[in-house]
Amino acid sequence: MKVKAYASHGEKEDLKQIEIDRRDVGENDVEIDIHYCGVCHSDIHHVQGDWGDAPRPAVPGHEIVGLVTKVGSGVKNHKEGDKVGVGCFVDSCRTCNPCENDQEQFCSDGTQTYGSKDKKIEGNHTFGGYSEKIVVDENYVLKVPEKLDFKKVAPLLCAGITTFSPLNHWNVKKGDKVGVVGLGGLGHMGVKLANAMGAKVTMITTSPGKAEDAKALGATDVLISKDEDAMKKAAESFDFILNTIPVGHDMNPYVKLLKIDKTMCLVGAIEDLDPLNGANIILRRKSIAGSLIGGIKETQKMLDFCAENNVHPDIEMINIQDINKAFERVKGNDVKYRFVIDMKSLKEA
Amino acid sequence: MKVKAYASHGEKEDLKQIEIDRRDVGENDVEIDIHYCGVCHSDIHHVQGDWGDAPRPAVPGHEIVGLVTKVGSGVKNHKEGDKVGVGCFVDSCRTCNPCENDQEQFCSDGTQTYGSKDKKIEGNHTFGGYSEKIVVDENYVLKVPEKLDFKKVAPLLCAGITTFSPLNHWNVKKGDKVGVVGLGGLGHMGVKLANAMGAKVTMITTSPGKAEDAKALGATDVLISKDEDAMKKAAESFDFILNTIPVGHDMNPYVKLLKIDKTMCLVGAIEDLDPLNGANIILRRKSIAGSLIGGIKETQKMLDFCAENNVHPDIEMINIQDINKAFERVKGNDVKYRFVIDMKSLKEA
Numbered sequence: 001m002k003v004k005a006y007a008s009h010g011e012k013e014d015l016k017q018i019e020i021d022r023r024d025v026g027e028n029d030v031e032i033d034i035h036y037c038g039v040c041h042s043d044i045h046h047v048q049g050d051w052g053d054a055p056r057p058a059v060p061g062h063e064i065v066g067l068v069t070k071v072g073s074g075v076k077n078h079k080e081g082d083k084v085g086v087g088c089f090v091d092s093c094r095t096c097n098p099c100e101n102d103q104e105q106f107c108s109d110g111t112q113t114y115g116s117k118d119k120k121i122e123g124n125h126t127f128g129g130y131s132e133k134i135v136v137d138e139n140y141v142l143k144v145p146e147k148l149d150f151k152k153v154a155p156l157l158c159a160g161i162t163t164f165s166p167l168n169h170w171n172v173k174k175g176d177k178v179g180v181v182g183l184g185g186l187g188h189m190g191v192k193l194a195n196a197m198g199a200k201v202t203m204i205t206t207s208p209g210k211a212e213d214a215k216a217l218g219a220t221d222v223l224i225s226k227d228e229d230a231m232k233k234a235a236e237s238f239d240f241i242l243n244t245i246p247v248g249h250d251m252n253p254y255v256k257l258l259k260i261d262k263t264m265c266l267v268g269a270i271e272d273l274d275p276l277n278g279a280n281i282i283l284r285r286k287s288i289a290g291s292l293i294g295g296i297k298e299t300q301k302m303l304d305f306c307a308e309n310n311v312h313p314d315i316e317m318i319n320i321q322d323i324n325k326a327f328e329r330v331k332g333n334d335v336k337y338r339f340v341i342d343m344k345s346l347k348e349a
Numbered sequence: 350m351k352v353k354a355y356a357s358h359g360e361k362e363d364l365k366q367i368e369i370d371r372r373d374v375g376e377n378d379v380e381i382d383i384h385y386c387g388v389c390h391s392d393i394h395h396v397q398g399d400w401g402d403a404p405r406p407a408v409p410g411h412e413i414v415g416l417v418t419k420v421g422s423g424v425k426n427h428k429e430g431d432k433v434g435v436g437c438f439v440d441s442c443r444t445c446n447p448c449e450n451d452q453e454q455f456c457s458d459g460t461q462t463y464g465s466k467d468k469k470i471e472g473n474h475t476f477g478g479y480s481e482k483i484v485v486d487e488n489y490v491l492k493v494p495e496k497l498d499f500k501k502v503a504p505l506l507c508a509g510i511t512t513f514s515p516l517n518h519w520n521v522k523k524g525d526k527v528g529v530v531g532l533g534g535l536g537h538m539g540v541k542l543a544n545a546m547g548a549k550v551t552m553i554t555t556s557p558g559k560a561e562d563a564k565a566l567g568a569t570d571v572l573i574s575k576d577e578d579a580m581k582k583a584a585e586s587f588d589f590i591l592n593t594i595p596v597g598h599d600m601n602p603y604v605k606l607l608k609i610d611k612t613m614c615l616v617g618a619i620e621d622l623d624p625l626n627g628a629n630i631i632l633r634r635k636s637i638a639g640s641l642i643g644g645i646k647e648t649q650k651m652l653d654f655c656a657e658n659n660v661h662p663d664i665e666m667i668n669i670q671d672i673n674k675a676f677e678r679v680k681g682n683d684v685k686y687r688f689v690i691d692m693k694s695l696k697e698a
């Protein structure tokens with residue numbers, strides 16, 4: 001099936017409209033008419049080749065929501081007309097230890113939503129959500145609860161689960177003092193989710209200008225990380241810190257904020273960090289951990305949690321024709337807090 | 350009470366024999382005739398002023414065993430003639446959260462065995478175990494089980510608990526694959542203890558020459574960290590890694606050895622570590638933690654565990670007159686694996 005998509009043909013080239021081939025709906029597949037697709041910073045890293053060569057044409061997009069338009073004969077959990085979502089991966093081996101434990105995100109033989117070898121079509125690579133339609137195995141398709149505002153759901157499929165999973169895994173609960181470092185696409189979801197879990201949330205940021213925004217999102221306090229006195233006063237007071245800084249940085253000042261025995265979890269900085277001083281973790285039995293998106297079951301749990309607690313990302317809706325400008329703005333951290341592409345703009349193009 | 354001790358009078362001076370004042374036995378105190386005292390690398394750092402100015406005269410020693418010679422009227426748990434031990438601290442506030450949770454090692458107002466302000470004697474600082482006798486509040490005195498070889502017990506009070514505590518805290522159990530990085534005083538106890546807990550222990554070392562020694566201590570495998578092929582083959586295979594390297598180093602190769610969701614715990618490197626690449630923890634939800642000695646209750650548990658499982662450190666017994674030579678050998682990592690001072694040599698001097 002031929003569908004319209006936006007794709008990059010080279011590291012330094014703008015995305016432009018092309019036509020791509022989607023596979024036919026197989027026995028266990030769901031065909032989805034994409035209504036909205038979020039714009040994640042990973043999309044930019046991918047097309048720029050920051051994480052290695054990307055197969056071209058590169059069609060990014062792994063925050064996908066839409067309506068089911070067709071299902072294969074073996075599909076059990078989805079039917080035509082359902083509101084559904086697709087996140088960062090569309091298949092996995094299903095037999096390894098992580099797959100058997102609902103942690104498909106760690107499967108070493110998984111298929112990412114875009115730029116992965118597509119095992120279902122020999123020789124092809126996967127195309128993401130910057131397109132009209134997508135065909136996905138039903139086991140990797142999420143149900144979007146009715147209570148959620150459909151226009152805003154897309155960013156939950158990556159930014160949402162990336163922040164929900166560590167808060168969930170490290171058992172953040174009512175009354176916990178949680179710090180969220182960095183106020184971008186991930187950070188703003190971290191604040192909203194931790195707040196919905198009953199935690200008292202402190203936004204930890206370099207920018208005093210972000211204080212009001214953070215409070216509007218649900219933070220009860222703002223800690224300016226450049227304010228040494230304030231950082232000293234806040235030492236050893238946090239039960240959990242979610243660190244969303246997307247680049248290498250000095251972790252030491254944040255580690256000092258943790259209580260004894262507590263954990264800071266990184267979700268953004270997949271590059272070299274500044275030297276950690278071992279004393280900061282040894283003398284108080286602290287931990288530094290990392291976390292990667294989440295499994296299918298946990299992602300469904302997150303969507304249901306958001307529906308129940310009325311948690312939505314703050315988004316700015318764009319037409320796909322504006323995607324290259326949007327990329328520039330994401331790089332300049334100039335979006336509150338996530339772009340979502342209205343895919344009608346592609347269908348009508 | 351005047352007792353003989355070995356003390357340092359300056360950062361660059363050898364230790365020599367002096368006389369010090371010990372406080373009289375108070376209501377809750379236990380007077381201990383010191384039989385043996387272990388030599389810990391921390392003793393050297395302390396007298397050299399590596400961790401800040403040390404009050405002089407500096408009498409090191411925090412791996413102390415001996416016999417009770419006198420008890421105060423309020424003492425309930427110890428009596429004359431008991432075999433007892435004293436570790437790295439001799440008092441704490443008893444009211445803070447860590448103290449109330451049997452984690453006195455984290456008390457911010459604790460009294461270290463040597464070089465700390467002595468709250469019981471105005472204006473003085475504490476003197477450690479390189480001396481004939483010590484007087485300690487009974488709550489900070491451990492019972493040495495009969496089954497243990499008394500000559501070898503001393504190093505358990507620091508090297509033993511420092512390695513037992515993280516193995517215990519992170520629930521190392523039968524069948525776990527545990528890596529111990531670094532074969533010194535701490536590392537050799539880590540191998541013995543993890544082995545006694547039923548784990549399959551791999552010694553991870555830079556030196557192929559240490560393979561035989563490691564196996565004699567209880568390691569089933571040896572992994573040479575400079576052998577890139579072997580390190581690749583061992584990737585993602587460990588349930589827990591105890592990292593005893595006492596200086597800054599590159600943690601990345603070791604983190605890669607952990608299974609998904611597992612932890613490497615540092616107990617030695619209280620200084621700057623080389624840059625960690627965030628991807629190594631984020632992409633597989635791994636953790637890097639630290640651990641510091643252990644609380645009194647856990648230290649007693651460790652001593653009882655060692656008695657039950659016949660775990661003793663490998664020691665080299667010395668006379669106190671040889672302490673300065675011993676320090677040089679510790680600095681050159683030339684001891685298998687812990688010096689213990691026979692305090693008879695001081696008493697008879």
